[in-house]
Amino acid sequence: MTRHRISLEEFHRMVEAGVFPEDLRLELVEGELVEMSPIGPKHAFVVRRLTALLAPLVQLGKALLSVQNPLVVGGSELYPDLVLLPPQGDSPHRHPLGQEVLLLVEVAEASLDYDLNVKTPLYAQAGVPEVWVVDLAHRRVHVFRNPRGGGYQERHTLEGGELEILGLKVPVREVLP
Numbered sequence: 001m002t003r004h005r006i007s008l009e010e011f012h013r014m015v016e017a018g019v020f021p022e023d024l025r026l027e028l029v030e031g032e033l034v035e036m037s038p039i040g041p042k043h044a045f046v047v048r049r050l051t052a053l054l055a056p057l058v059q060l061g062k063a064l065l066s067v068q069n070p071l072v073v074g075g076s077e078l079y080p081d082l083v084l085l086p087p088q089g090d091s092p093h094r095h096p097l098g099q100e101v102l103l104l105v106e107v108a109e110a111s112l113d114y115d116l117n118v119k120t121p122l123y124a125q126a127g128v129p130e131v132w133v134v135d136l137a138h139r140r141v142h143v144f145r146n147p148r149g150g151g152y153q154e155r156h157t158l159e160g161g162e163l164e165i166l167g168l169k170v171p172v173r174e175v176l177p
Contacts, residue, residue, distance in 0.1 A: 005031030008075050028077040029118065036079065036111075042136050042177050043109045047081050049177075050105060050134075053170050054084065061087055062166050063102055073098040073126035078119060081107045084165065098126025103165045107134045116142065125150050132163060139176050 006014075011028045020026060025036035039047075047067065057063040066083040072095050082105040085096055104123055106115045115133050123131050124147035131152070133142040140159045144152035163170040 006033070007031070008072065008077060011077060025079070027079055028075075029122070030074075030076055037109075040109050043081075043107050045177050046107045046134055046136065046175060050082055050107075050170075050175060053174060054082065054165075054168070057084065057166055057168055063087060064090055066096065070095040071098060071101070071104070072096070073122045073128070076122055078122065080104045080119075098123060098128045101128045103130045103132070104128050105132045105134065107136065109136045112137065120144060120152070121150055123147070124152050130165065134175060136177070141172055141175060 006028070008028060011033075014020065025038075027034045027036055051065065051067055054063075054065055058065050063084040064087055066085060068079055068081055069083070070077050071080055071083055077095065082103075083096065083101050084103040085100060086102060090096070106119060108115045112133070112135055120131055120133065124144070127147055129145065129147065131144040133144075135142060140157050141163065143156040143158060143163065144154070146153035158172050160172055163172060163175070
């Protein structure tokens with residue numbers, strides 16, 4: 001089998017040319033196209049809940065909230081579930097870059113291994129300072145902080161307690177269904 005890698009620019013040209021059906025959910029991961037899993041009801045519920053829980057940061061002018069939108073990390077274009085950006089960190093001319101992110105959240109229903117072992121290292125390489133991976137199957141949140149050398153120096157798994165970002169405290173039990 002022969003594989004052909006494509007660049008971020010080629011991917012964008014293909015999208016603009018209408019090569020892919022509009023309802024096809026694709027990510028570009030290090031030159032390869034990866035079809036994303038459909039979003040299940042629990043996954044959607046948690047994304048809505050997190051959107052509501054993080055909304056005070058937007059209302060206070062501390063962050064912008066991006067939900068299931070593209071993020072450029074190196075030569076990849078990924079679609080994390082939630083991203084907090086600095087209030088001045090938005091542009092109509094390009095997608096946000098990993099190093100511009102304040103917080104990134106992935107919700108994992110069927111994608112836990114992919115989120116932890118493929119996407120999280122890419123986020124670390126791109127300099128995303130904090131990543132939360134909400135593990136629906138095991139009812140816990142994996143927290144990654146301090147990216148260095150393609151990995152995170154600080155890793156925690158929470159089944160209770162609180163998550164904190166920009167002074168906002170989010171109880172773990174309120175995140176999980």
